Amino acid sequence: MSQTQKMIALFVPLIFITFFFLFVRVMQYTPLHPSEEVVTAYNKKLANFTIPILSEDPILGDKKAKKTLVVFGDYGCAPCASLHNTFSILLEKHPKQFNVIWKGLTNNPDPFPKTDAHRLAYCANQQRKFIPFTQTAYALRGSFSSASLATLTKDIGLRKGRFNTCLESELPDNYMHQTAAVGRLLQIQQLPAIFYNDKQIQQPETIEEWEVILGLN
Missing domain, CATH: 3.40.30.10 (Glutaredoxin)
Structure with a gap:
């Protein structure tokens, strides 16, 4: 096997692994700014929230x-x-x-x-x-x-x-x-x-x- 073929054999798996992990990270990515739908759902939940009154509250x-x-x-x-x-x-x-x-x-x-x-x-x-x-x-x-x-x-x-x-x-x-x-x-x-x-x-x-x-x- 030539030197070039050895280099290809070495780097192709590394490139594949790198792209695989990048794909996983993209799939796991959570945006810093949530979507409008997420914000709307949260605000709706908050609007219906009843503040709990605890027995210990003065x-x-x-x-x-x-x-x-x-x-x-x-x-x-x-x-x-x-x-x-x-x-x-x-x-x-x-x-x-x-x-x-x-x-x-x-x-x-x-x-x-x-x-x-x-x-x-x-x-x-x-x-x-x-x-x-x-x-x-x-x-x-x-x-x-x-x-x-x-x-x-x-x-x-x-x-x-x-x-x-x-x-x-x-x-x-x-x-x-x-x-x-x-x-x-x-x-x-x-x-x-x-x-x-x-x-x-x-x-x-x-x-x-x-x-x-x-x-x-």
Whole structure:
């Protein structure tokens, strides 16, 4: 066999294998930008999505109220703190007409720090102390020092042993993971994110605008 024939015999199988793998990769290729049909199907699915309300979710207002807002927020978010104050005013004026389901989204990466404000909020809510905790958390912009954490249980009337047991368990992290998963599905980009009848709405600027949107009288 000549040198040329040997080279051909060597490279032809290599060329065949190369084209074979290229063919496989083309068949496996997923475009970076999905087709219009895929986007439409996803948006339709999202439009029919009902935001899950978990038993652990804190509720502001009357649980039996017929109108419900779902709010995703963070204690380090100044607009979230302002919105909380607005809800306090609205609930004082209309205590039986609507309620707010709070879902906290942390900026901290997983695994979450033991002192993450949303972990603390979960355990405070287990003792029905979510509202006083939230007032403290917003005042501290969600950042608890060792000193503020040491006095927290006394300041808001928590049973310290039960609170610490909760913090050492997996329950807060599991709950935060569930909330984060819902946030990703809803493609939340900015906080606070407000949903009414499972649709995201723009935040009204005044108390009067809120009353119109919610039909409060």
